[in-house]
Amino acid sequence: MTKPEDSQEVGPADVKPAAGLLRSSALVGMMTMLSRVLGLVRDVVFARFIGAEAGADAFFVAFKIPNFLRRLFAEGAFAQAFVPVLSEYRAQGSIAAVRGLLDRVAGCLGLTLVMLTGVAMLGAPVLTAVFAPGFLDDPVRFPLASDMIRVTFPYLLLISMTGFAGAILNSYDRFAIPAFTPVLLNVVLISSAILAAPYFDPPVMALAWGVLAAGVIQLLFQLPFLARLGLMPRPKVDWQDEGVRRILKLMAPAIFGVSVSQINLLLDTVLASFLPTGSVSWLYYSDRLSELPLGVFAIAIATVILPGLSRQHASEDPQKFAQTLDWAVRLVLLIALPAAVALVILSQPILMTLFQYGKTTPADIAMSALSLKAYAVGLVAFMLIKVLAPGFYARQDMKTPVKIGVIAMVSNMLLNLLFVLPFYFLWNIGHVGLALATSVSAFINMGLLWRGLAKEGVYRSVSPWGKTLMQLVFANLSMAAVLLILMTRLNGWAEWLWTERVMALALLCVAGLVVYGVALLATGLRPRHIRGVH
Template structure:
């Protein structure tokens, strides 16, 4: 499988979702502003998504995809893989249902513990979270079917599915644009509706691929026990990350009204390269690395990671630097207006310019962790995650009192790099992955190209700076000038400096030339 092609397919469709997400956030900022009702909705939206990353994207994928891929390689591969999927589904569904019911019952105290809200704000946040929480059940099932499709190199439906959530929420904003509690309730209902749409999309895609799973009686089969042995450490590891997310919510809710909104809008811009590049690479390389590890081909597995790291840095370094340099103009152009004031835009931009500095590290984590998961080692990332969690808490207590939301953003960026460094050091010591000389050389040249791009962005800001808070047309022109100008400088410089193989760069844009081994 061509890594550039697979990443391009996943990343391209993820970009569609991100564009829909931007439209949603742009409208939401104008309709909801940075009000207490908006903060209450963001709590309701973050909680099921935090558990989704715990059960779905993190632990489940880490445990399911390598085991499913192994069974596909057997003598009766498709049959064995299908039976394994049905066994997991039989245990997975009742567990998720029970989990959802328990949290629906204890939602009020749980939201109070996380947010510290009182009175009307606590009541609204609890009510909204009860509406959104079934999304966890739906999207976790989506993760199972996505894992099946990704294992057989069918990435399209799983990559497009998140767009349905954004479209559902965008529809709610268009139909109920009054703001306040009324729109918050409509948005919460749209979250669960989006989960239903995603599940139907994935079920249809699996059926077209000839995969129709039956719901069996739950049984602890050997396959389920093997899955549990792998997934429990991964769940603990993902749990540590999500505890960190809860801690972020805890601190944000106490910084002051609007902080959750500022962080959400900043994270929306930060998540664009994260989703398009990081998630796409992580999804694309895990089956490949698992295949090479299972075939006792460690050199090929390491080379896949090197290819992924090169592509990650080729795209993430300019994205991070561009977002940091252009945070103010971009936030003003995209979100300022209606109930979202210039002061709101300024605080959001400050948050973005800091948190995005951890973007390359976060994407590299997506490249490094498959090196552990493909070897069914989910315990080591857990230990690293625990250390990172402690560091995050300590930094939050140190940095938030003097710097507010900027301190929280700094803690996130610093700990992203700490996580990345620790994962790499352990892989290096075990001989599983070491940065080859050609990769280090190319990344250094990419960084030089980034500096040239940063200078160009600064010049563009000086020329069209007033346009970012002017009419919608001028705002659009300003954003296009920034994005287009940055790309027009960076990619030619990378080409000239040799920051990547020229054929690989052609493949990135044309998606038809095969990826060749690096020399």
Template sequence: MIRGVLTVGVWTLASRVLGFLRDMLIAAYLGAGPVADAFFVALKLPNLFRRLFGEGAFNAAFVPAFAATLTVQGQAAARALAERMATLMTLWLSVLTVLAILFMPQVMRVLAPGFVDEALRFSLAIEMTRITFPYLLFICLTALVSGVLNGLDRFAAAAGAPVLFNLLSMGALFALSPFVSTPGHALAWGVTASGVAQFALVWFAAARAGMPLRIVARPSLAPEVRQVLRKMVPGLIGAGVTQLNLAVDVIIASLLPAGAVSYLYYADRIGQLPLGVIGAAIGTAMLPLLVKQLRGGLPLSAHRTMNRAVELSLALSLPAAAAQAALAWPIIAALFERGAFGPEATVASSAALVAYAIGLPAFVLVKSFVPGFFARGDTATPVKIGLLAVAMNLALNLSLTPFLQHVGIALSTSLSAWANAGLLAWLLWRRGLWLPDRRIRQRVPRLVLAAAIMTAALLALRLAIGAPADHAVRLATLALYVGVGLTTYFGAAHLLGGLRLGELRALRRRR
């Protein structure tokens, strides 16, 4: 599992770094005004469906089925299953894409009702979303082929594909901006082009791995396909619950003054770095491993896998969350405050980042707990817990947003994530599917203390440095914060016994 986590994590980190460069350009070109709000909604809509059909429900049902078919029946049967699923996905998503493009004004009235009374934001959002929506088809097929690669224990191409998203987005911003209505339109075309490129990359990787997939001429509902679809139903509801949470956030943010959608986007992008590098890497590598251990009659190995995944999640997410909360303003100012992105946007985005940081460990833990259910074919339990999380998020949004504006949306998301993670952990423990061992019980409090020591050091350093105005100095200062934070945390965690640096070196050698 560690090898897969490191492979996915390294590529995801590269993608996130490029993503920051892309977002810095977006902030400089678009700022936090109507064009930015419209583009972020245009990006959000296909991503909502991507996470629903291409990652959440599909991965929960397909990856265990593919891994089990590969183990029991061999490569030919596994390939046939993947091709049948690819054919059905292509047919269904093509219809959805056409309908969405035709009825985009009606869709936008539901997703961003606050834009309706502002003709500029409303028309821009419709135009850009029509451009970006075909991205959904290609990125969902990319997720399918990525699931095949993960089932084959090949993680690099699937994890590296998002790098193309960032590269092509930046290229489109530079190359197309002079020829289209706004820089937002250029970005929208870059998004769709990146979907095609990512699909091509993973398809060629699967072909090199001996699994070249093709679209079957006639769709087939073979028994194994029906089994995957049956397991997708609760997964669709569960993934839909999560995406409903995000949709609620967009709907409420659209009702706030112009800029709220953008403030939340920029803050969320910072929070997504550790979530993507840590949470996605652990969840991606963990699911096929758990399936194989449980199918192989190794329940104790599965327990150890769960414990090490939770331990690794907390060891990396706790300092990331503490650092984001302590350094929210320096981070936003160094990365985004230039061009059209002014000091007011920095302050507003920084406040949202603090609220998102509160929930970061919970977001990562959810990625570690959910595979414990999915690997056993239980896609219903996370759905029920997710419904409670949605209800809590909606109630908190309605309660906090009138007082905290966009910050209330971010805080509601974080608090509902903690409720989600806590209930998942409790049910796994109650059913005997996850038993925290002595090592994790001893180390987690020490990791918390190490994160607290790091936070104190960063706050003291921030007080000593102040708030530099020069952009180059801000970036250099941010690099200093990162260096001090890493040194302080890992040093304190090692001395306290929360982490053993020798273990990390051994993992690196095995990698």
């Protein structure tokens, strides 16, 4: 038995002051970077072993459906509704109340997910027809996708409970463990593709079982860290609990508000299923690359600021709240603009270096490069959405993001029709129209979120924007010029060995980063300007 005085439990009054936002964001960013790098390795393995054939399309659909719902439940609506309520319970000073909330949320969330998973597994063909209607007449892709959905869908239950555990750890400023957890998914999927695939028929089915195994491993990995805090939930189903009811009330509208970009990407998959074979895979590979800066930086910053914003709102400190939001917006722009420029210029070399091996053809790379450019156009908006939305959720305002989210989603649907038809019939690249529509709708979403925060007086800049914008424009133009010049000197990517491609791409990345940093320093930007608030 552990003596009370030796307990590792953390009560509301025992929490140490949070580290600086930049340091915490850097920690989460480093862990996420490790995960994303392994994610790229995973996708390189996928490209080599399954390419962009029918089996690949079927797997990406089967994986995207529970992964999409995971983002709604684990990273999206649930986290945004749960963290502010948990922060209030902590502020009240009662560890017993915190434990009670965790027990009842675990019970209600777990029961809901078990029921949803069971229904989805029974109705897998219906899900395939809904999310990939273009597969209906395909004798290979439709049954294969349905079979894989039955295997992959329990991942939603497992990873959502993992997200619940991660939200608790983040609320207590334990950011590293939840940020590291996705690494395990990539390790398991890489192992499944290389080691297990030869024992399955078809081999791609090994990836579906790998997804399920990864869900189990990720959940088990986080539980000991909850136990060390003395916050291991004992699930109890109590729908009448005040905390549960508040979370449900906040969560329902947040499903749309925080996950619009993911809904738009899923709509892309639905429409892409009607386009030529390979379209789903081309969008997948390009989306994965565009999500690298989104996941490493924007989600890391958003993860760190949400608990802080919730505490600042609970303690009625609007000045600190505004400073935190302003810091996050400026830091995102500092990262997102050069990332977008680099992805547009280096799209084909990056894709060739990572994916043009085995079953992935030069034509696949060319098609993926076009959609990557289209996604890169909206990267700034995608990243700003991630840090602007917490400005609403920390104040438990879910209605405003919902209205904005519905407008953005409807806009995306209309833009899909406006862009896809001409792109498909004129140039036979309908998937590029899908990506471009998603980017434009993201700017609509971002602009409305920004205007809403400013209108309510919640977000206001702490210093003039004029100088900052001039610094960013100069630095990005300088970087773009250097990259374009170097690109003209580096020819023959298709003929090079993978080692030569990696060295050339590393040269381009380092050169671009150095020029960007030197240009910012030349315009007066210093590290102290981006350290954030404490």
